[in-house]
Amino acid sequence: MAQTLYDKLWDAHLVEQRDDGTALIYIDRHLLHEVTSPQAFEGLTLAGRSLWRRSANLAVPDHNVSTLKAERDGGLNALPDEVSRLQLQTLDDNCLAFDVAEIPLNDVRQGIVHVMGPEQGAVLPGMTVVCGDSHTSTHGAAGALAHGIGTSEVEHVMATQCLIQRKMKNFRIEVTGSLQPGVTAKDIALAVIGEIGTAGGTGFAIEFCGAAIQGLTMEGRMTLCNMAIEAGARCGLVAVDDVTLSYFRDKPLAPKGDDWGRAEEWWRTLHSDEGAAFDRTLQIDGESIDAHVTWGTSPEMVTSVNGRVPTLDEMPDETSRLGLTRALEYMGLEQGTPLSDIRPDAIFIGSCTNSRIEDLRSAAEVLKGRRIAPSIRKALVVPGSGLVKAQAEAEGLDRIFLDAGMEWREPGCSMCLAMNADRLMPGERCASTSNRNFEGRQGNGGRTHLVSPAMAAAAAVAGHFVAVDALDSEGVAV
Amino acid sequence: MKPFTQHDGLVAPMDRANVDTDLMVPKQFLKSIRRSGFGPNLFDELRYLDEGEPDSDNSQRPLNPEFPLNHARYQGASILLARENFGCGSSREHAAWAMEDFGFRAVIAPSFADIFRSNALKNGILPIVLPASQVDQLFGEMYAAEGYRLVIDLEACTVLRPNGESWSFEVDPFRRDCLLKGLDDIGITLERSDAIRSFEQRHRDRFPWLFEDIVL
Numbered sequence: 001m002a003q004t005l006y007d008k009l010w011d012a013h014l015v016e017q018r019d020d021g022t023a024l025i026y027i028d029r030h031l032l033h034e035v036t037s038p039q040a041f042e043g044l045t046l047a048g049r050s051l052w053r054r055s056a057n058l059a060v061p062d063h064n065v066s067t068l069k070a071e072r073d074g075g076l077n078a079l080p081d082e083v084s085r086l087q088l089q090t091l092d093d094n095c096l097a098f099d100v101a102e103i104p105l106n107d108v109r110q111g112i113v114h115v116m117g118p119e120q121g122a123v124l125p126g127m128t129v130v131c132g133d134s135h136t137s138t139h140g141a142a143g144a145l146a147h148g149i150g151t152s153e154v155e156h157v158m159a160t161q162c163l164i165q166r167k168m169k170n171f172r173i174e175v176t177g178s179l180q181p182g183v184t185a186k187d188i189a190l191a192v193i194g195e196i197g198t199a200g201g202t203g204f205a206i207e208f209c210g211a212a213i214q215g216l217t218m219e220g221r222m223t224l225c226n227m228a229i230e231a232g233a234r235c236g237l238v239a240v241d242d243v244t245l246s247y248f249r250d251k252p253l254a255p256k257g258d259d260w261g262r263a264e265e266w267w268r269t270l271h272s273d274e275g276a277a278f279d280r281t282l283q284i285d286g287e288s289i290d291a292h293v294t295w296g297t298s299p300e301m302v303t304s305v306n307g308r309v310p311t312l313d314e315m316p317d318e319t320s321r322l323g324l325t326r327a328l329e330y331m332g333l334e335q336g337t338p339l340s341d342i343r344p345d346a347i348f349i350g351s352c353t354n355s356r357i358e359d360l361r362s363a364a365e366v367l368k369g370r371r372i373a374p375s376i377r378k379a380l381v382v383p384g385s386g387l388v389k390a391q392a393e394a395e396g397l398d399r400i401f402l403d404a405g406m407e408w409r410e411p412g413c414s415m416c417l418a419m420n421a422d423r424l425m426p427g428e429r430c431a432s433t434s435n436r437n438f439e440g441r442q443g444n445g446g447r448t449h450l451v452s453p454a455m456a457a458a459a460a461v462a463g464h465f466v467a468v469d470a471l472d473s474e475g476v477a478v
Numbered sequence: 479m480k481p482f483t484q485h486d487g488l489v490a491p492m493d494r495a496n497v498d499t500d501l502m503v504p505k506q507f508l509k510s511i512r513r514s515g516f517g518p519n520l521f522d523e524l525r526y527l528d529e530g531e532p533d534s535d536n537s538q539r540p541l542n543p544e545f546p547l548n549h550a551r552y553q554g555a556s557i558l559l560a561r562e563n564f565g566c567g568s569s570r571e572h573a574a575w576a577m578e579d580f581g582f583r584a585v586i587a588p589s590f591a592d593i594f595r596s597n598a599l600k601n602g603i604l605p606i607v608l609p610a611s612q613v614d615q616l617f618g619e620m621y622a623a624e625g626y627r628l629v630i631d632l633e634a635c636t637v638l639r640p641n642g643e644s645w646s647f648e649v650d651p652f653r654r655d656c657l658l659k660g661l662d663d664i665g666i667t668l669e670r671s672d673a674i675r676s677f678e679q680r681h682r683d684r685f686p687w688l689f690e691d692i693v694l
Binding site for chain 2: 013015016018020021022024026028029035036038039042047049052053055058063064081083084086087090101103107109122124126127132133134148149150151152153155156159160161162164166198199202203229230232234253255259262263266298300319320322323326417418419426436438439440441444445
């Protein structure tokens, strides 16, 4: 019978199906970070349990590491925040006690767990991958079944190498044709969320397909699958193709020699069969997608950079009118405001959504030979990993950011969730390449507008949101 | 986990759609390495007028008088009435820990985000899905009557309203069983160790590269 990609991955990891509809699913890779793992390690210890398969686990500190070089150079002890330090120390201690592989703070391979994983080949096509972080959906870009879990499930995976799951439904989102210049995977993600809403994917595994998706690099596919969770789907997926294979070919933990051949043979089957049944489908014309900017406090509150904030009379019901009123009050915006009239105070380029080399190249291309507007008070560029940072420096991108007046930081999650010192002040407005514009996400009272790296760079230069190709006519030409 | 069989509780409102887990427990509290003590920081940014930190003395912080959970009539509430897509966003189980620590045993909403639903069930909190029209009706009845209570019966899968009328709801049978008995999932799964081991052997034969040690 014709199967979807999700069906194939599910079947290949099914330990047993139970009569009550639940199933035991085997987990190949478990990624850990400092925030959601300590209570799970403690749970194991209290119950006298051990790791089922130690070698399935790989840890890296990322959420509350400092991104300042001076603080990083001093190691853990130089981190001024005592509570963060204890959490990072606890990860080190637990990895030592349980003999879990950990990439330490100042290793060049350290980075955001969802950047590091594929970069090291710790995540591979065909794997089941979990992590106590909702953006684990990122790894579906590799043709892996990857999803975020809570800490109880982290402990469950550590102790049993399995998850108790119900099979999700299949949702195919096809993006046809090609993308307009300046339109990126981030804009596809935002356009999809704008279309189906933040709960549109709840209960589904979303497979992204179509010519526009095949045309994306692995980095772009990661950006897209990363945001599947913002559409409510625990997993995003993209079929394996030559782009996938050439990305993983030389990764440090990828199979070598004969194993590569065997792996490739299986990976080549990781696509939905012709005629496979999907529970829901959506088709979007790639040409019709333009650069997007969120204006509210949920990723579904989004529109084209050439659009405007909606008005109350456009809302279908009372709950959405209330939602709009509350969002506009929080965001300090009037209904009907053109997006191009919105002026950010801060710029954040980074996060597991958009901190890979391609993202930095795309922002640097806009910034080259330009300066950020005087009204921008803070502009951070935070590479996703030490390796991304090194690559960017080898290409001279750091100079472009610094010359433009931005800060070039050390890798970590940084201002995406503001667990470290990188955060917005109350009322500050940020053009951010991250994934969530929730109230308080980037700092208590902070106001977030989600955009692609190129759009963040364009907003930095113009001092307001603007399409990249309109920058020249703004009188801010190179 | 505390077993959940029948619960008679005071109902409080969280009257907005898409309540995310960042709103339930802001990031600064995620630095804790413990799983308890999050109750005072549930909905922190809505509940207090100042910005809380992990070492703040919450009893000394200024409360937001407009936030319903601060109102006298909702003190002691253990059932939260909410709107669509409750618990979306981050996978932080701290949100469920905070709900539990605050004293909530159930949330009633038209829909829940997947990860929060799973986290709640693992912490003895019952997420109940009712049709939006019924949730609307409950909001109306609750606002109209101070001290509004509901009786949730997990054996029967019903919500009993003060007028004596019951509405039924559905819950995953496996999760229902775990909740009723207060069972630990890990123990249940470990009973299937033989099945896991034999699957693992087949998996290893097929995909040997997945089992290589990580050498950094």
